[in-house]
Amino acid sequence: MRGKGVARYLAEMLPRLAEVDTHLDLVVLAEVAASLPPGAEGLSRQAINPRPASVWEQVGMPRAARSGRLGLLHSTSDRLPVATSTPLSLYLFEDPKYREAMSGREGGVRHRVAGALVRGLFPVSLRRAGIVMVSSEATRADVLARGVSDDRIRLVYPGVSPAFRPAHDAQELAAIHARLGFPDGYVLHFSSDDPRDNSRVAFEAYAVAFAREPSLPQLVIAGPVNARAAEQRAFAESLGILDRTHWIGYLSGEALLEIYRGAAAYIDPSLYEGFGFQVAEALASGTPVVCSNATSLPEVVGQAGVLVAPSDVRGFASALAELATGDSARWREAGPQQAARFRWESTARETVAAWEELLA
Missing domain, CATH: 3.40.50.2000 (Glycogen Phosphorylase B;)
Known part of the structure; x- marks a missing residue:
């Protein structure tokens, strides 16, 4: 992306x-x-x-x-x-x-x-x-x-385009989950061949969070499937989460809007962002966000998400478990309000x- x-x-x-x-x-x-x-x-x-x-x-x-x-x-x-x-x-x-x-x-x-x-x-x-x-x-x-x-x-x-919006109700969320094949929801991460994505931290954090909280929804990886996907699969297998990790490829249009809208949480440990479009789009979609505190991301998130140092695997894991399995109403309300600044x-x-x- x-x-x-x-x-x-x-x-x-x-x-x-x-x-x-x-x-x-x-x-x-x-x-x-x-x-x-x-x-x-x-x-x-x-x-x-x-x-x-x-x-x-x-x-x-x-x-x-x-x-x-x-x-x-x-x-x-x-x-x-x-x-x-x-x-x-x-x-x-x-x-x-x-x-x-x-x-x-x-x-x-x-x-x-x-x-x-x-x-x-x-x-x-x-x-x-x-x-x-x-x-x-x-x-x-x-x-x-x-x-x-x-x-x-x-x-x-x-x-941020007004097309990025929260789900209207639980029925819309359930319909998105059914279409995507994840009836219990999912945690979302975008990955590409750019090392700035810092995807290894996202995988490690998910593994730690899942070990701590077995009810954590499955992990969905969006973005172009390329040579790095094989490396990621091997890494996910080494962490014991391969059966809970799904690569769904590059998304655009309505599919992109829905993947944000249906996520239980969005994790982004990026090392560098001139402007964090994906974080802003997740916020606008009402998706709870945990992201790194690097470069522009604190400006984009404000008080509407959880900020963690990009190398802090346990910090990401704790936030992810809380956002994806706890009461997310506060974050789902705060996100669109923050995104409306842009x-x-x-x-x-x-x-x-x-x-x-x-x-x-």
Whole structure:
């Protein structure tokens, strides 16, 4: 599920930008064959060919700005064009320093080349951007550490789609459990091939919690099933929980909404999040959350979930057993209230306000 933040940002932001009252003429640079998301059809668009990405960012983007006589370029890329006189605005989910390290350790040649480009261009991007919008206070701290002055940084939280909501009643919950084949409910964890997911801690915590509380629902792992799944199965077997662990693959649409909505608890021991979308979506779905206290997650969770150090297996186990088998009414009420702080309408308004400020 990780890595979809920018796509989610564009899909949710463009329709909201179309609704913002502003004197600015907003133009979307889009491929000829690309369709804008529903609700964004009223925005002006300019056809582009953004491939290869590195050439587009450094050559195509400035050319598009000149030909379209654009007064400002806004991007979510950490490789802004170096040679352009057009003012630049950057939206940053996270500092790419972690991805740079990962490219060197685990990536192939393509990833190492991409990492080298980012290492060279990201510091320049930060210097060139008139305004750097960040997705969290944690990302703001990373940007400040890069030497960007605070007066050029704007905190603009992303939103959570209103499609993420709690189950209406026990009947809806039971129907979800029946469709998924888990009549007694389940504990949910998202995993991918990104080590930041810290999934081993989730497995270990579940094993400890189950040993302590045998009524704990089964563990469901959502996310792409890849080479790491075999490693996870072997690890689950070594912990004695293989028969209680189920990999259900990548989810989207209604299936994604339901998997959140039906969970007895959501566990996320992530090591790094620029903005914790999955935690925010779980909260909005009324699912009790236990997650790590690293980077942006305390901002996202507030008082609506349990925070644990990312390496504290026993801390996660205790919280998981309590959330999944105890009285969850408090958490199911607090989660949606906290998630309501993050609205795409606010993201769009604050983004346009930053653009207007930069162009004033």
